[in-house]
Amino acid sequence: MQSSSELFPVALMSAELRGDLSEDVYRLKPGNSPDFSVELALTRLGMAGHEDLRGPPVILLHGSFSNRRFWYSPRCIGLAPYLVRAGFDVWIAEMRGHGLSPRNLAYRHNAVADYARYDLPAISAFVAEMNPQPAHWIGHSLGGLTLAAALGGGYLQQAHVAGVAVFGAEVSRRYWSLKVPPVEWLARLLLKRFAVLSGSRLKRGPEDEPIGIALETLRWHRLFGRFGDAERDWWAGLNEVRVPVLAVAGEGDRECPPPACRALFEQFASKDRQFINLARADGFQQDYDHVQMLVSKPAQDEVWPLVRRWLDGERQMTVATPGEESGAAIPATP
Template sequence: MRSSSELFPTRLISAEIYGPFSVDSYLLKPNNSPDKSVELAVTRIAKEGKPTQKPPIICLHGSFSNRMLWLPRVGDGLAHYLASHDYEVWLPEMRGHGLSPMNRDYLNTRWDDVVKLDLPAISDFVAEQTDRKPIWICHSLGGAMLLGSLTSQSIDPEQVASVVLMATQVNHVHWSLKIPLMARLSAWLVKRQGIIEGYKREYGPENEPSQLLSDIISWQSSRGWKSKDGHDYWESLARLGMPALCVASTGDIMDKKDGVKALHDQLGACRKEYKKFNFTSETGYRSHYSMVLSQEAKRYVWPYILNWLESMLFDGDLKVA
């Protein structure tokens, strides 16, 4: 792996060895945003000193979350499980989440900042470090953001080996948001709050800038999943050709309308699969994370994802070079 990025300044902020695994954290300064203070943390876990021929995996968290979704502690989590099977796993964190510091204009973070600036920078960094096309595994809003980057060509779809979307959907819309006036009013009310506190509301361990959530609410209306400049994200999904696995669970409070299945059906993947697990042990918003962080996930979901990836490699469906 190269010691430094040729694309933008990169700082190694920690380097640890845990048994056979190395866990390194980097801070990227993309300098591609009007706010030059933006820095993004990316943590890498892999077997120490063991080069792999497998594609790298980028695990992207969703809203109110961070890298701990994938690696709650060394020796546990989906990231460690994949690393133990010889994958190099990269864990980016969005602005102001986890090891990523709050930038000066953090409260005004917008959907386009993440989709058109941050995720492409992370994608370029991992590609530069590994010289291989990555697999993206995303949870919830993280998956929607990646799809936004891909359908808008902010990330070249040809540079992605495959995607695994866990609890990702864009159809969880309150009936009132189908009314354009109510959608605009709701977006305005959310925007006025500044920060939405995830821990206090039991959404998750992180906060979110209300501007970002306001942007998301604005497209959850009768006009559908479209950008403000008219780009139709939903229709563009049909033109994404990389292999895709969409994972859902029966207990997910955010997927009451089978939005994960609808998204799967819309994808134009050359090879795609939909899998719904029967998880009922968690309640409330905890159910939204149970397919990643639970004993049931460890027993059923992680092996399923691994087997799907391995079968893709065996069949030659993952184009990694």
């Protein structure tokens, strides 16, 4: 089969019509990581009959225990179809072993470090080949954290990034028990007995997660741990990131509470940045939780339009200062 890319083997797996939308599913085999069996599914949504019309590209990254269906249902309801109908060129990535992406040989060892170092750059390169405009990236939960790792580690070239929006993403929440070495050692020993964490058994979502993700999280939160890998400190690297940033938290999110999301946001050096807390106190319909912030009828009414306006550039240059109590943006000084 002829490759759809000059960069590396890419197969067009399916091309379907979904109502007023077209759905093209590609499978990328970048061969850029130590595990050469890695293949990544990337879905492009477009307007049926107008597939060649390409607005600004937007790449969506799902969170843990999830897949592309977080962004659009089989009935084509979701943020992804909404953005397509607003004129954007929407691409939906599925991480290794999730959704239509097959499990690689070293699946149990997959980690955010692999996603950030190898997979996101490959996705970025292919999307740029198909649409050379700088891409906006939107990540939810672990997807947002992966974006932060890729930018903080310097794996994604900032010149090719139009902006980054992270929803419910944090790495600053304190788990004090893990600061006690024997507790962390015991947790690591127990986790190593498993190959995966089952999303269905844990009632967290439709997909499994490789145990490598959990072990990596332990390293971040242990005594003297850091958000990074053996080679790079991603947390410190965020101080070099200057692309536009939108960070969104939910007041009702117990998984990634707003103060922790804000700590990640404040680590970016971007001048064009905005932090929003989806809370009744800030004028929203409800105190959104971890999923409702993007998948709910109220989100459809007030969060999706907020995202579209941000992508369209309908915002002021903003800065956030430590100690801000509101989720509202503060106009930047010239």
